[in-house]
Amino acid sequence: MNHTIRIEKIIHGGQGLARQDDGFVILVPFVLPGEQVLAREQKKLRGHIEAEPVEILEPSPDRVVPPCPYYMQCGGCDLQHMSPGAQHAAKESIVRESLTRAGIDPGEHVFRPIVPSPGSFGYRHRIRLKIDAGGAIGFHRAGSNSIVDIENCLVATDLLNRALDELRRSGLAKAAAPAVKEIELLHSPADDRVYCVLHTSGDPAGSKKIIADCIPELETIAAVTIIGRTKAELKVHGRDESVLRQDFAGIVPDRPYSLSWTPGCFSQVNAGQNVRLVELACQMAGEVKGREALDLFCGMGNFSIPLALKGGLVTGIERHQECIERARINAARADLPGIRFIDRDVNKWMRKAVKRSAKYDMVLLDPPRKGMGRDIIQVAELSPSRIIYISCDPATLARDIALLQNCGYSLASIAPVDMFPQTHHIETVVMLEKN
Numbered sequence: 001m002n003h004t005i006r007i008e009k010i011i012h013g014g015q016g017l018a019r020q021d022d023g024f025v026i027l028v029p030f031v032l033p034g035e036q037v038l039a040r041e042q043k044k045l046r047g048h049i050e051a052e053p054v055e056i057l058e059p060s061p062d063r064v065v066p067p068c069p070y071y072m073q074c075g076g077c078d079l080q081h082m083s084p085g086a087q088h089a090a091k092e093s094i095v096r097e098s099l100t101r102a103g104i105d106p107g108e109h110v111f112r113p114i115v116p117s118p119g120s121f122g123y124r125h126r127i128r129l130k131i132d133a134g135g136a137i138g139f140h141r142a143g144s145n146s147i148v149d150i151e152n153c154l155v156a157t158d159l160l161n162r163a164l165d166e167l168r169r170s171g172l173a174k175a176a177a178p179a180v181k182e183i184e185l186l187h188s189p190a191d192d193r194v195y196c197v198l199h200t201s202g203d204p205a206g207s208k209k210i211i212a213d214c215i216p217e218l219e220t221i222a223a224v225t226i227i228g229r230t231k232a233e234l235k236v237h238g239r240d241e242s243v244l245r246q247d248f249a250g251i252v253p254d255r256p257y258s259l260s261w262t263p264g265c266f267s268q269v270n271a272g273q274n275v276r277l278v279e280l281a282c283q284m285a286g287e288v289k290g291r292e293a294l295d296l297f298c299g300m301g302n303f304s305i306p307l308a309l310k311g312g313l314v315t316g317i318e319r320h321q322e323c324i325e326r327a328r329i330n331a332a333r334a335d336l337p338g339i340r341f342i343d344r345d346v347n348k349w350m351r352k353a354v355k356r357s358a359k360y361d362m363v364l365l366d367p368p369r370k371g372m373g374r375d376i377i378q379v380a381e382l383s384p385s386r387i388i389y390i391s392c393d394p395a396t397l398a399r400d401i402a403l404l405q406n407c408g409y410s411l412a413s414i415a416p417v418d419m420f421p422q423t424h425h426i427e428t429v430v431m432l433e434k435n
Contacts, residue, residue: 001040002040002041003039003051004036005019005028005036006035006037007033007034007036007037009033010093010094010424011027012098012395012424013424014078015027015028015031016029016031018039025047026039026041026051027051029078030072030081031056032059032081033060035059036058037055038054038056039052039054062085063082064080064083066080066081067080067121067154068154070148070150073142074139074148074150075139075140075141075142075143075144076139076153078142078422078423079421079423079424087422091424094394094426095394095414095416098394098398099401099414102398102399104411110411110412110413112414114415114416114417114418115273115276115417115418117270119272120421121421122155123155123271124155124156124160124269124270125160125187125189125270125271126269127153127156129164129182129183129184129185130147130181131183132146133177134177135171135173136149137164137167138150139153150164151165151168152165155422156185160187163187166220166221167183172215180198180199181199181201183197183198183199184196188245189247189271190245190246190247190258193222194222195222195223195224196223196224196237197224197226197242198224199227200226200227200228201228208234208236212236212237218237221237222238222240223235223237224236224238225242233264242262244260244261244263245258246259246274251278257309257333257334258334259302259330260326260329260333261299264322265326267299267300268302270419270420274419276417278306281429282303282306282310284386284388284413284431285310285386288310288312289312290311291362292312293307293312293313293362293364294314294315294360294362294384295307295314295316295365296364296366296379297317297366297367297368298317298323298327299366300323300326300330301327302366303390304327304331305330305331305336305339307364308331308334308339309336312362315339315342315360316339317344317346318342319345319346321343324343347375350379350382353382359382359383359384360382360383361384361385362384362385362386362388363382363386364387365388365390366390369392369393370393371397371399373396373399380409384434385434386432387431387432387433388430389431389432390429392426394426397428408434409434409435410435411430412432414428414430414431415429417429
């Protein structure tokens with residue numbers, strides 16, 4: 001069944017929302033607000049209809065021609081048909097609506113304009129590719145487990161695309177297909193070295209020969225490592241330790257610094273925008289010199305190190321041994337002997353901190369997509385005067401802000417950050433103050 005509909009808005013997930021005359025909701029991908037669309041019904045659910053666009057009857061002036069030949073096939077990007085300005089407006093709207101649905105009125109004075117990415121293409125310093133049984137390398141097809149074989153990814157850096165081309169020509173993927181299901185390529189921002197990680201569900205040693213035999217003299221890729229189901233690693237190409245690095249200047253006056261991490265550590269894929277993200281978080285943190293600062297889900301020190309360089313008495317918590325080891329190395333290289341990094345589960349650590357009546361002047365947290373839920377109440381029980389919350393999911397962020405408001409905190413500033421151009425994903429930095 002086809003429906004002629006008018007798109008009201010873009011919702012979280014990147015789909016356009018329209019309503020039938022009776023108010024029933026229809027969701028359609030690859031459309032823009034204001035467009036009249038002929039859509040074909042695919043699935044009728046209890047609360048809405050899922051449909052696909054058949055024809056754009058009245059296109060928006062913000063519609064552009066997607067430059068990627070795999071667009072609408074590959075499940076990665078979903079907003080390439082929108083101009084940069086339209087993407088920014090949609091993302092700001094998604095954040096605002098998530099807050100409204102949670103009963104939060106951000107107010108115009110606290111909602112900042114979105115922070116644009118330095119580049120809308122070529123920004124990803126990490127891509128994770130799938131391999132099918134025939135050796136095709138690519139990304140999952142939208143809504144499917146099948147793989148779209150790609151030769152070039154427009155949102156990845158040029159260097160990663162060169163590495164991808166080299167891998168395709170080497171025949172590595174085809175030879176590795178029986179043992180390896182994913183290939184991760186990582187571009188080190190500071191020195192332009194590329195590392196390749198092959199993810200296998202079995203024992204890395206069992207995959208070594210089949211993979212090592214087909215690795216030629218790779219020019220672009222500095223090292224190839226196999227990681228197995230038990231997280232055991234086995235290097236099959238390259239001698240040096242696989243360490244990525246990013247240099248930072250200007251965030252802390254007269255104190256340039258570097259951060260390093262290994263492929264197993266979390267890092268922001270948009271290195272250029274990460275600089276702006278860190279700068280924004282440090283600005284919102286305010287004066288930290290001589291004050292106790294807590295960095296939850298600290299990773300390898302992305303926020304801990306600059307806060308400590310600004311004089312904060314920083315404690316970083318993360319349940320990830322590899323990240324904590326790199327964080328300590330980064331602190332030592334920045335000459336920060338006073339900073340503490342603790343390898344513990346964040347929620348368990350906070351429960352013990354609350355029991356011993358620990359207090360912190362400022363808490364910064366950058367949790368996984370699921371947010372914290374009711375565990376966020378423990379952050380309030382640490383009695384910080386200021387909370388900086390960095391989130392990659394507007395819905396879980398709004399839920400957690402509402403819980404903090406019930407604990408006596410008010411929303412003082414909120415800034416969307418376009419960390420992932422061409423996709424519906426959005427990073428948000430929020431500052432809350434104790435009433």
